[in-house]
Structure formats: C-alpha cells, structure tokens
Amino acid sequence: MRKAGIGAIDKKRLMEARLKDHGEEIAAEQLKQLSTSLETFRVKLQEFAMKHKNEIRKDPEFRRQFQEMCASIGVDPLASSKGFWSDMLGIGDFYYELGVQIVEICMANNHKNGGIMPLEELFHRLVKSKGSTASQGLATDDVLRAIEKLKILGNGFSIIQLDRGRILIQSVPGELSLDQNQVIKAAQQNASITLLELKVKLGWQEDRSRKILNDMVAGGLAWIDTQTGASNSDILYWFPSLFNANINTL
Amino acid sequence: MIWVDDNDQSCSMRLHLSLVVLIEEQRHGAGNSPKIMLHLAPPRPSAISVQVSSASHLKFSFRKGGMVEFSRRLTDQIARKRWQNFGGPQNSAGQSGFRIGIAGIERKLQTEQKGVNQQISHAFEDLNSLMKAAKDTVALSKILVTKVKNRQGEITDDETTQLKSYLLSLGVDDPVTREASRSDNIYFQKLAKEISANLTIPLKESGGLMTLTDVYCRVNRARGLELVSPEDVLRACRLMKAMRLPTELKIFESGVIALELRDFSETVVIKKTQEALEVSPLTADMLAKTLGVSVILAKEMLLLAEKQGVACRDESIEGLKFYPNRFLST
Numbered sequence: 001m002r003k004a005g006i007g008a009i010d011k012k013r014l015m016e017a018r019l020k021d022h023g024e025e026i027a028a029e030q031l032k033q034l035s036t037s038l039e040t041f042r043v044k045l046q047e048f049a050m051k052h053k054n055e056i057r058k059d060p061e062f063r064r065q066f067q068e069m070c071a072s073i074g075v076d077p078l079a080s081s082k083g084f085w086s087d088m089l090g091i092g093d094f095y096y097e098l099g100v101q102i103v104e105i106c107m108a109n110n111h112k113n114g115g116i117m118p119l120e121e122l123f124h125r126l127v128k129s130k131g132s133t134a135s136q137g138l139a140t141d142d143v144l145r146a147i148e149k150l151k152i153l154g155n156g157f158s159i160i161q162l163d164r165g166r167i168l169i170q171s172v173p174g175e176l177s178l179d180q181n182q183v184i185k186a187a188q189q190n191a192s193i194t195l196l197e198l199k200v201k202l203g204w205q206e207d208r209s210r211k212i213l214n215d216m217v218a219g220g221l222a223w224i225d226t227q228t229g230a231s232n233s234d235i236l237y238w239f240p241s242l243f244n245a246n247i248n249t250l
Numbered sequence: 251m252i253w254v255d256d257n258d259q260s261c262s263m264r265l266h267l268s269l270v271v272l273i274e275e276q277r278h279g280a281g282n283s284p285k286i287m288l289h290l291a292p293p294r295p296s297a298i299s300v301q302v303s304s305a306s307h308l309k310f311s312f313r314k315g316g317m318v319e320f321s322r323r324l325t326d327q328i329a330r331k332r333w334q335n336f337g338g339p340q341n342s343a344g345q346s347g348f349r350i351g352i353a354g355i356e357r358k359l360q361t362e363q364k365g366v367n368q369q370i371s372h373a374f375e376d377l378n379s380l381m382k383a384a385k386d387t388v389a390l391s392k393i394l395v396t397k398v399k400n401r402q403g404e405i406t407d408d409e410t411t412q413l414k415s416y417l418l419s420l421g422v423d424d425p426v427t428r429e430a431s432r433s434d435n436i437y438f439q440k441l442a443k444e445i446s447a448n449l450t451i452p453l454k455e456s457g458g459l460m461t462l463t464d465v466y467c468r469v470n471r472a473r474g475l476e477l478v479s480p481e482d483v484l485r486a487c488r489l490m491k492a493m494r495l496p497t498e499l500k501i502f503e504s505g506v507i508a509l510e511l512r513d514f515s516e517t518v519v520i521k522k523t524q525e526a527l528e529v530s531p532l533t534a535d536m537l538a539k540t541l542g543v544s545v546i547l548a549k550e551m552l553l554l555a556e557k558q559g560v561a562c563r564d565e566s567i568e569g570l571k572f573y574p575n576r577f578l579s580t
Contacts, residue, residue: 030394031413037387038416048380052373061322062373069381073388075420081478084420096477100467110545111535127314139319149480153462154507156546173506173546218569 042084049088056089060139063091067145078149098138098146101126106157106171114220115172116160116241119143122169162188168241179212180221184239191242192225196233206233213237251324265290265308267328272356274363275321284317286310286324289356306352384420391417439493441478441486445469446495449509453497457522457541458514459551462487462499462507464544502550516554523555527574534570 055062070077070085077085078095086092105125109117123140130138147169150157160168160176162185170176176184186201187193198209216222217237225236255261265288272289288308312320394413415435449468453460460468462484470477478486487499487509500510526532526540534549541548552572555561561572 030390034387034390034394034413034416037390038420041383041387041420044380044383048376052376055373058318060319062377065374066377069377070384073381073385074392075384075388078479079481081476081482086479092479093475093477096470096479099480100470100477103463103467107544124314127316137318138315150463150466152484153466153480154501155505156461156463173504214567217567218565220569224567 045084045088053089056091057094058137060137060142064139064141066091078145095142095146095149098126098142099150101129102143102146102169103150103171105129106169110172111220113241114216114222116168116170116221118241119167119169160184177212179208180216183209183212183216184242187237187239188242191240192236192238194228194234194236267324268331270328272360272363273321273325273328274359275317283311283313285312286317286321289359387420391420438482438486438489441482442489442493442495445483445486445509446490446497448472450496450511453509453511455542457543458511458518459500459543459547460509461544461546462509465509504550504553506546506550508547508550519551520555520558520560523551524560524574527555527561527572531564531571531573533572 052062056066067077077083077089077091080086081092081096083092102122105122106115106117109125119140123138123143126143127138144159144167147157147159155173156171158170160170160181162168166188168184182202183193183198186198193213195206195209195213198204198213199206202209213222217224221239221241223238223240225238228234228236251265251267253263269291270288271291274287274289276285276287286309288310290306290308292306310317310320391413395417445465449460449465452468465487466480466483469483484507487497490498496512497509498512500508502508522541523537526537529540530536532540532552534545534552537543537552538545538548541551543551549570552561552570556563556572559578560575562575562577564571564573
C-alpha cells in the first residue's frame, strides 16, 4: 500500500536515485568487464596470429571458414583497417589490395562490356595481373568478399546472380532493372538474343522487348548485329559481358 | 570428372572418382608450376564402348593458380563417395589392402598426407577456440550497446566513447559505431588529412572531382603497405568538412559519392560543361575525355547542367547525348 503525502514522494525520489546509482554501477562494472575480456581476446588473437598467419594468407578454405565464423558472431574483420584483426592477422591488406585491383581491371574494361563482367573473367584477369605465384591461394570467394567491401563507396559495385551459379560483376552505378536482368539470363547461352527468342522464352510483346533491348544498347550493355537478316525480329543483340571468348583469348 | 574439348563439344573424357586412390599435391619449385597427381586404380571393363586409358596416374598442372581450391573441392567430392548411392562402379582397390612396390609408396604418401591434414585440423581447432573467445566478448559488447541506445543516463559520454573504440577494434557492425562521426577519433582525422594532402593536386588536374572508388585506389596505391579499408576511407572523408580541409565529400542524387575541392563550386562545373557543349554535343564518355574526369562523374556533371537549364538531352539508341540549351539562351 502506498502512503500519501510529501513523505511518500520523498521516499519515491530517494528510491529512484538509488536505482539510478545502482544502474550506473552495473554499467561501469560491465564496461570494465568488457575491457578485460577484450584484453584476453587480444592476447589470444596474437597467439593465433603467430601460429597461423601464413595459413590464413595461403589457404582459401581456411580464410573462408574464418570469415564465416566472424559473420556468425556478428563481427566484420574487414570493417576497419585499424581493428585487431587487420592489425594482427594482416587479413585486411589482402582484401583491400584485391579491391584496388578489381577496380582497376573493371575500369579498364568498361568501354568494352558496358561495366558488366563475368566473375570468371574478372578472376582470370586478376590472376594474370597478380602473377602466378602471388595468386596461388586466391579463390573466387575472396573476390566476392572484396567486392562486397567496395559497395559502400557509392553504389558502384554490385553482384548479379545468373542461373547455374554464374555470376556477373557490375562495376558502374545504376542497378539493372528486373526486365534487363531477365534479358541477360535469357541470353546467357549464346551471349546474344533476338526479339523472336525473347517472345518465345519470356512471352514478351515485341514493343516491350525492343524498348528493353534498345535501352541496353544505349547503355553500352548490348551490341546490335544486323547482318543476320532483313526483318526486325532477326536482328541479333549481343552481350559482350557474356562472351566466353573473352576468357579464352586472355 | 569430365573434360570437354573447347572447340569440339562432342569430344570428351571422363574419370570416375571412385578410381582415385590418392591425391598428392606437389608445391611449386623454381620455375615449376604446382601440380596435383592422382594415383588411379586400374579401370574396370565398361559396358559402353568407349576408349579406356590404362594409365596408373594423372597429373594436373596449374600454371595460373587455383590449385588449392581445386584440390579442396576434389578431396571433398571423393570423401563424400556420392557414386555409392547410384550403384556405380565400386572401389575394389581400397579393400584389397596394400601391396609392396608401388602400393608401398602410395601408403607412405598417404601417411604424409595425413600429417599435413592433421596440421590443418590443428589450425581449425585453434580458430574454433579463438572464435569462442571472440563470441563472449561480442556478446558482452552488445549488451552494453543496447544500454547506450536506451540511454537512461546510465552511461557517461566518456564511457560511450570508450565503448565505441572497443567495438571498432573488434569489428562489430553496429549503427552506434557507424555514426561515430565525433571528431574525437584521432586516427580518422589523420587519415582525412593524409587523403586530402595527397589528392589535392590530382583533384585539381582532374577538374576538381573524383569518385570515392578512385580515391580508394589512389590512397592505397600510394600507401603500398598497411592499406586502409573502404569504410575507413569513407569515414575519414566525412570528417573533412568539419576539419575545414581543402577537400570534402560530395554525394550526388544518384548515390554516387565523390571527393571535391572545397573552392570548387557547382557554378564552375556547370560553366565548364556549358563551354564543352558549345564546341560539340557530348555524351558522358566524350565529356569525360575532354575534361579528364571519370565517365561516372561526367554523367553527373551533364545531369547537373541539364537541371540548371543549360543543357538539353537527346535520348536515342546511340546513348544519352547532351546539346546546349538554345531555348533559354535567346
């Protein structure tokens, strides 16, 4: 039962103040606990780094495992170059350098493919530019992780998933529309497509197909080939980003 | 495992994985590319008429890398023995036990392989215990973060700052750390100064604007070692304005982020674009070449000019082209 009057109010105030004091104590206690816990962790990480630094640099499987575990506990070892992980394991440099090389390769090829490149081609070009010894332990998983990191620099990079595990890397701003995505998927097999094929495969009206394809030509994603036939529905639209030949002629 | 001829898709070879007795990795020596050697059991007679090789081993050479990944996948597949579920050819070699001679060598190789595997599993064990330690620390830090969010006066500013720096070095992704634009962080201030000092001249040369992706590449190329992460670059650039450095961050409507010179204003951009347009109508590509900026930025400049009524667009299959706006100039 609560009593009325000034005495009761005073009592309540006192109680609140005490609770607050207590809360502060707990928070300070926890912060202290965190800092000791952090210190033990740092020592552990140091030990780990001394023993396994090379493995993490050389073995892509080990690296993948490491990244997955970090993700599962809600930690991003690549977030800051100043963090423990980068500092002691040197894992940051590996990915950041990869990022720089990815940007350079994509920029150098933008005029050819309109800013879209298959992951395999990017990977091959990376291996070529790094040299065979330096790229011995490189996996496509690493490339994708490095690209994920680049995204925050202003919607420049995105990853496009195609059927059968094929992946395209887009290195220019502006996401592909849903329709454009479908066109690329439909054109995957031959790296090219006609209005007629789009009608068969996606059931699109000619107007819709032509609009999408012309947009893609204007954006540099597709090339027109009129030599195959006289009628409009025979015009071939080629997608340089899907050329397998790009890889073989490297 | 199936090989297909690049030029003639109908020509192919296959190897049933059940025939693989042992995988042996040969690390690269001087001038040698790394190789994987597969020791094979003799093939069983096949019902289908195909040509069968009687070779007892097979070598893969990796001139351009990728060996480690290939080897991992292959070992993985062989360990799973999926063919047993399909009633395919059974591996009889494994049951017959070891003989002397070549089999003896194989056995020796196998024990060696075991040693290597053990070493790797040790590493994974260590990784596991490391992650356990990290997990506890992260959990504790998250409890504190919720406290900060609720902010019932329980935590002082000093403590918040301390917590933020803990979270940062641990790499915990949290809004609290991300919005830590408080200028008390010396590291980012230093980085901001470094970026600004290194890029002022290149920025002047490239017309006063540069995408942040370019900035990231240039900063890291200049450093060579101890590279900085994309997040750090972005964070440092955010601080520039408050620090009154000669460069600062600019975010375009399209989401493109760039670094620009402080004394570089929009009117200058528009005037430059206008002058270039008077010479000839331009696409983003062409403007990029004329002014020496990246194509992405050239497009932003043209859109800006259009918005101010200086340029007119011509949208066709040949791409987006801009003309000077004659409607307003008369």
